[in-house]
Amino acid sequence: MSRTDLQKLREVLEFTRIYQENSGDIYLREARCLDYQLEHILVPLDEEAGIAGRYDHGFVGFSSQTGGYSVLGAGYTYYFKEFEFVNALQRCAGELTASENYALQAAQAFWKEENTSRKLDLAFARRYGYVPGKGYPAPGVGNCDCRVAGTNLDFHKLVDLGFDGLEKEIEQKIKENGDSSFYEALKLWIGSLQKACERYRRQALELAAHSTSKESRRRFLDLAGALEHLQHQPPQSFLEGVQLMWIYSVSCDLMNYGRMDDYLGPLYAGDLDAGRLTEEEGVQIILYLYKHFLEINKIHDCRVIVGGVGRRHPREADRLAVAIMEATRRFREAVPQLTLRYYTGMSEAVFHKAMEVNAEGVTFPIIYSDDTNVPAVQQVYGVGREEAEQYVPFGCGEYVLAGYSVGTPNNGINALKALDLALHNGRDSYHNVLCGPRTGELSELDGFEKLYEAVLNQLKPVMERFAEHKYLNYIVAGENAPYLHLSLLLHDCVETGKPVFEGGVRYLNASSETFGVISCADSLTAIRKLVYEEKRLSLEELVEVLDQNFEGREEIRRLCLEAPKYGNDDDIADSMAQRLFSDMGDITLEAGKKAGLHRYNIVSVNNSMSAEWGNFCSASACGRKKGDPMANANGPSIGADKCGITALLNSMSKFDNTKHVGVINNVRFTKELFTRSGDKVAAVLKAFYQNGGVQTNLCVVGREDLENAMEHPEKYQNLMVRIGGFSARFVTLNPIVQREILERTTYDA
Incomplete structure (x- = not known):
C-alpha cells in the first residue's frame, strides 16, 4: 500500500x-x-x-x-x-x-x-x-523544459553479467584506472538494487505462505526464487530476465526498454525448448510486466522494440517478438508503445503477426524501416554501421543509440508560428505580442525568397538558444549528479571512469521536436502561388484576410485550399515541405555543434500538440482557420490528401532522412479494407519501407466509429487511436484532439 x-x-x-x-x-x-x-x-x-x-x-x-x-x-x-x-x-x-x-x-x-x-x-x-x-x-x-529522457541502456550487459558481474567489472576498472568515489558510488547503487530484490523476496514468501490457492502460492514461490537468484547471479530463466530488467527500470524511472526481444529472447527460447515454460505461460509473464507499464501509464514513452537488423540472437528474438505482439493484442492499452523494426528478408511470420495485431484496431506495433533508417542514422549521427543498427525510437518517435547515446527532446518548435511572426514583423498575431526579431515589414517582403528567409530568421535565434539550453540541461545535471543508473549501463562510462554527463557517454546528442512544418509549407506554397506568381492579391491583402480569420472572404479561403498541398505526390507542394524540413534540420544541427553537443537534430513528431498548439495559432494561408489543428507530424493538412494512399506514401518518402532523427507518418485504414485486402495493404507498406519510407503508425478504425464515440463515449471506452507518436483511448482525449483525429483521411478500398 x-x-x-x-x-x-x-x-x-x-x-x-x-x-x-x-x-x-x-x-x-x-x-x-x-x-x-x-x-x-x-x-x-x-x-x-x-x-x-x-x-x-x-x-x-x-x-x-x-x-x-x-x-x-x-x-x-x-x-x-x-x-x-x-x-x-x-x-x-x-x-x-x-x-x-x-x-x-x-x-x-x-x-x-x-x-x-x-x-x-x-x-x-x-x-x-x-x-x-x-x-x-x-x-x-x-518552448522548452528540463529532464533527461529517452535514454535506452545496454540491457544485454545487465542480463549477461547480473549484479555481481557488474560489480566485478567495476573492480577490474579500478585496477586499470584507479579507485574513485564514482566507482564506489556505482557499487553502492548495485547494492541498493540487491537489497530491493531481497525486500521483495521476503514479501513474496510471506504472500506465498498466506495464499489460498495453489496457483498463487506457486507464483509467489517462483517469484521469490527468481529474486533470490538475481541478487548474485545472472538470470537463467525468462521470468528472472524480465524481473531483472524491471527491477532496474522501476528503481530509476526508466521509461523505455529497448530491444526486449533480443536481450530476453535466448532466455525465453531456452525455457520453451527445455519444457520449463509454455508459450501461454510466457505471454502471461509479459502481461504481468504490462500491468506495471499501465500503472505508470507513460503513454508518450514506454517503448518496447522488437525486430530489426543488428540483433545478437535473431532466431530466438523472433520467437519472443511473436509472444510480445500476442500479449499486446490481448492487453489493448496505450502502453507499451510496441515498435517493430522491419527489414527486407525478415521473418514473414513476425511481419504477419504485426499486421494481424494492427488489423484488430490495437494501433500497435508501430513499424519502422531499417532499410531506410540504418543508413540514414549512420550519416546523421556520423557513426558506423554496427552502432547505427542499435538505433531505437523512444518517446513520440525520436531516435537514440541504445547503450551509446543520450538524446533528450526538451523543446518544441512551431514552424507555422514562425510564418505568422514573419508576416507580422516579429509579432505573434494570436497573442498580439512582439516576441520575435524584426524581419521586415510586408512592403519589404517583395519577393518570395525574402519571405522565406524571414521565416528562417524567426526560427534561427530560438533554435540556437534552445541548443544552448539542451547543452546546459546536461551540464547542470552532471554538475549535480553522476546519474549512476545511466552511467552503469552506458558506454563508455565505466570503461573511462567518467559519469554520463562528465564526458562518459559516447555521444551527447539531443533532439528538437518540430510542429506545424507541413502547415507552414502548404501556407508558403499558397502564398508563392497566389501572391508572388499569379498576383491574385497582395501580401498585405492576404495578411488582412488571415487576421480576420477569412470572415467574409470565403473566396480567398477557397483559393488557399485549392493551392497545391503536400500528401498528393505533387512535386510543387512536396518540394516546399522538403525544403523547409531540410533547412530547419540544418539550422538545428549547426546550433547544436555551436553549443557543444555531438548532434542536435530535428524530429517531426506529435504528442497531441499539433492540435493543442494549433489552438493558439491564427489563421494560415493553407486555408486553416484560427485555432484549428495543424497538420500532424509529417502527415498532410487535414483533408488535403485526396489522391489515395499511394500518393500519400510517395509524399512521405521524399524527405532527406539524413536531416532528422525521427518522423511520424500516421495512416488510417478501415477495418473492412484490412480484412478484405490485407495482403495488398502489406505489399504497399513494404514497398514504402523499402523505398525511403521511415515508419508508419497504423490506425485501423472507421470514421463512423469515431463519430459514434464522440456522441456516446460510454459505449466506446476501449476504442484506441493513434495521436501521433503515441496512442490513447479516444474518449479520454481533449475534444480539440478528438476533432483533429476525426478529420483525418480514412483509407478504404
Missing part, C-alpha cells in the same frame, strides 16, 4: 539530511540518497503480482523523469514537488510536532532553491536574461 502524506513528509526530512551531509561528494551523495529513496518508494507486492516492482515517489527525490512526469522540471535530477508538498503540509498540520513543522519549512526553503530545475533556469537566465517559456500556449515559436 502507498505511504501516507505524513510518512512522505518525514521522508523529506531524512532525504534532506542525507543530501546535506554528503554535499561534499556528488557521487556518494547520489548513491546514499538513492539507497534511502529506494527503500521507501518501492511499493509492496500485491496479491495479483507476477513481477515485483511498483513505486510511489515522494515530494523530494532524485530522478531523471519522476514517474514519467517532467512538467516544469518536476522530474529533473533532484526534484521538489512543492505544490504537493505544501498541500500535504496543510493536511498534516495537526499531526506534526512543532520541531517537525519548523524543519519542514526549512526543507521547503532549501529545496525551492536547491532543486536542479531552478539551477538550470538560472544558468540559462545568466546567458540570455530570461527563463524560457515552458507552456505551449505561450507566445512565440518555441
Whole structure:
C-alpha cells in the first residue's frame, strides 16, 4: 500500500539530511540518497503480482523523469514537488510536532532553491536574461523544459553479467584506472538494487505462505526464487530476465526498454525448448510486466522494440517478438508503445503477426524501416554501421543509440508560428505580442525568397538558444549528479571512469521536436502561388484576410485550399515541405555543434500538440482557420490528401532522412479494407519501407466509429487511436484532439 502524506513528509526530512551531509561528494551523495529513496518508494507486492516492482515517489527525490512526469522540471535530477508538498503540509498540520513543522519549512526553503530545475533556469537566465517559456500556449515559436529522457541502456550487459558481474567489472576498472568515489558510488547503487530484490523476496514468501490457492502460492514461490537468484547471479530463466530488467527500470524511472526481444529472447527460447515454460505461460509473464507499464501509464514513452537488423540472437528474438505482439493484442492499452523494426528478408511470420495485431484496431506495433533508417542514422549521427543498427525510437518517435547515446527532446518548435511572426514583423498575431526579431515589414517582403528567409530568421535565434539550453540541461545535471543508473549501463562510462554527463557517454546528442512544418509549407506554397506568381492579391491583402480569420472572404479561403498541398505526390507542394524540413534540420544541427553537443537534430513528431498548439495559432494561408489543428507530424493538412494512399506514401518518402532523427507518418485504414485486402495493404507498406519510407503508425478504425464515440463515449471506452507518436483511448482525449483525429483521411478500398 502507498505511504501516507505524513510518512512522505518525514521522508523529506531524512532525504534532506542525507543530501546535506554528503554535499561534499556528488557521487556518494547520489548513491546514499538513492539507497534511502529506494527503500521507501518501492511499493509492496500485491496479491495479483507476477513481477515485483511498483513505486510511489515522494515530494523530494532524485530522478531523471519522476514517474514519467517532467512538467516544469518536476522530474529533473533532484526534484521538489512543492505544490504537493505544501498541500500535504496543510493536511498534516495537526499531526506534526512543532520541531517537525519548523524543519519542514526549512526543507521547503532549501529545496525551492536547491532543486536542479531552478539551477538550470538560472544558468540559462545568466546567458540570455530570461527563463524560457515552458507552456505551449505561450507566445512565440518555441518552448522548452528540463529532464533527461529517452535514454535506452545496454540491457544485454545487465542480463549477461547480473549484479555481481557488474560489480566485478567495476573492480577490474579500478585496477586499470584507479579507485574513485564514482566507482564506489556505482557499487553502492548495485547494492541498493540487491537489497530491493531481497525486500521483495521476503514479501513474496510471506504472500506465498498466506495464499489460498495453489496457483498463487506457486507464483509467489517462483517469484521469490527468481529474486533470490538475481541478487548474485545472472538470470537463467525468462521470468528472472524480465524481473531483472524491471527491477532496474522501476528503481530509476526508466521509461523505455529497448530491444526486449533480443536481450530476453535466448532466455525465453531456452525455457520453451527445455519444457520449463509454455508459450501461454510466457505471454502471461509479459502481461504481468504490462500491468506495471499501465500503472505508470507513460503513454508518450514506454517503448518496447522488437525486430530489426543488428540483433545478437535473431532466431530466438523472433520467437519472443511473436509472444510480445500476442500479449499486446490481448492487453489493448496505450502502453507499451510496441515498435517493430522491419527489414527486407525478415521473418514473414513476425511481419504477419504485426499486421494481424494492427488489423484488430490495437494501433500497435508501430513499424519502422531499417532499410531506410540504418543508413540514414549512420550519416546523421556520423557513426558506423554496427552502432547505427542499435538505433531505437523512444518517446513520440525520436531516435537514440541504445547503450551509446543520450538524446533528450526538451523543446518544441512551431514552424507555422514562425510564418505568422514573419508576416507580422516579429509579432505573434494570436497573442498580439512582439516576441520575435524584426524581419521586415510586408512592403519589404517583395519577393518570395525574402519571405522565406524571414521565416528562417524567426526560427534561427530560438533554435540556437534552445541548443544552448539542451547543452546546459546536461551540464547542470552532471554538475549535480553522476546519474549512476545511466552511467552503469552506458558506454563508455565505466570503461573511462567518467559519469554520463562528465564526458562518459559516447555521444551527447539531443533532439528538437518540430510542429506545424507541413502547415507552414502548404501556407508558403499558397502564398508563392497566389501572391508572388499569379498576383491574385497582395501580401498585405492576404495578411488582412488571415487576421480576420477569412470572415467574409470565403473566396480567398477557397483559393488557399485549392493551392497545391503536400500528401498528393505533387512535386510543387512536396518540394516546399522538403525544403523547409531540410533547412530547419540544418539550422538545428549547426546550433547544436555551436553549443557543444555531438548532434542536435530535428524530429517531426506529435504528442497531441499539433492540435493543442494549433489552438493558439491564427489563421494560415493553407486555408486553416484560427485555432484549428495543424497538420500532424509529417502527415498532410487535414483533408488535403485526396489522391489515395499511394500518393500519400510517395509524399512521405521524399524527405532527406539524413536531416532528422525521427518522423511520424500516421495512416488510417478501415477495418473492412484490412480484412478484405490485407495482403495488398502489406505489399504497399513494404514497398514504402523499402523505398525511403521511415515508419508508419497504423490506425485501423472507421470514421463512423469515431463519430459514434464522440456522441456516446460510454459505449466506446476501449476504442484506441493513434495521436501521433503515441496512442490513447479516444474518449479520454481533449475534444480539440478528438476533432483533429476525426478529420483525418480514412483509407478504404
